[in-house]
Amino acid sequence: MKTLHLYLLRQILATTLLTVAVFTFVLLLVNLMRDILPLLVAGQVSFKLVVQAVGLLIPWVLVFALPMGLLTATLLVFGRFSADQELTAARAGGISLVALVTPILLLSLTACGLSAWINLELGPASRVAYVNLKGQFISQLTANSLPAGQLVYFPTFTVLVEKNDHGALTEVNLDFQRKGTGDLIRVHAPSGRLWEDNTNHTLVFDLDEPRTMTLGAHPHFDAARSWPYPFDLSSATNKNVTPSISDMTFWQLQDRYQFTGRQLENTNMTDIGTNSVADFQATQAVLRKATLLEHARIRSEMHRQVAFSFACFSFTLIGVPLGIRVHRRETNIGIVIALLLVVVYYVFIMLGQSLSGRPGFHSEIIFWLPNFLFQIIGGALLWRANRGI
DSSP states (O other), X not given: OHHHHHHHHHHHHHHHHHHHHHHHHHHHHHHHHHHTHHHHHTTOSOHHHHHHHHHHHHHHHHHHHHHHHHHHHHHHHHHHHHHTTHHHHHHHTTOOHHHHHHHHHHHHHHHHHHHHXXXXXXXXXXXXXXXXXXXXXXXXXXXXXXXXXSOEEOSSEEEEEEXXXXXXXXXXXXXXXXXXXXXXXXXEEEEEEEEEETTTTEEEEEEESOEEEEESSSOEEEEOSEEEEEEESHHHHHOOOOOOGGGSOXXXXXXXXXXXXXXXXXXXXXXXXXXXXXXXHHHHHHHHHHHHHHHHHHHHHHHHHHHHTTHHHHHHHHHHHHHHHHOOXXXXXXXXXXXXXXHHHHHHHHHHHHTTXXXXXXXXXXXHHHHHHHHHHHHHHHHHHHTTO
């Protein structure tokens, strides 16, 4: 038994490390291609910042890569174990399947502990640090390094130029929101200049004969002889991003949840200084509704983080009997099954997130449903496989 347990544990650990590395690389590549690599190729950011960004992204992508890797490893190892008749030999020696896989299930519970640490603390903190680091990418942009033929995203606007000859721009397109009204302003100019104001640490777009289109309640076109637009680079580097609810650690969510709970308790006692009783009651109703929505979203996110930490155990429990039933050595079959199970699991996660702002739907229950379903189905399949059914 000890020899078989060590053999299976080595196989699972080795395959898990490989599959987690593959999934981590793929998820990293997707994020790097979207956010960082275009800026690096254009010479807009330094290689040092890219390395820092990769280091901050790894814990965040491990949130997803670890359960996926463990599921894939379980399917592959037990598929080969069954196909090579090793399972039959173990049964002939009087060893039950449940006794055989017990160390694997204990390993998955250990992975749940690691996953909980990543989900509740490390992953959200790394994600926030990564978002803050992206502000430094903007600070390195100069008039000469603005890439041509590529849409560049700034915190307050986007820009696309056809040509940039040392700050002399051709076919300039800018999109931004007007302060106060929130209308989307779309600007096109055949030419212009981009120069740096080192005193105020700003980039200034000085456009020639721009044509401005305002998209809002009353769309219209405007034309002007010149159009200077300064962009403050210091605001991109000095302002840290306040984490959204989905990027908060579990302990930050807990503090915020208690705070909103106190707000709900004190809603009827808060005097907001209105003279009209009707206005006071209407304002209180609006404030209470907004607080209730935030309270529900925070509770939902806390449940999501905790529930997702048990994905490793759920995937392992259903992966063992499915790998045995597939009874194949080919890795492609195991990977396909793993991807299908992951899609099913994440459908519940996405559904819960979409309903997190609606207190009446109790989205926190939806986050736990895939764990319950996978564990019930996996337990039933494991029981049948143990009896040879």
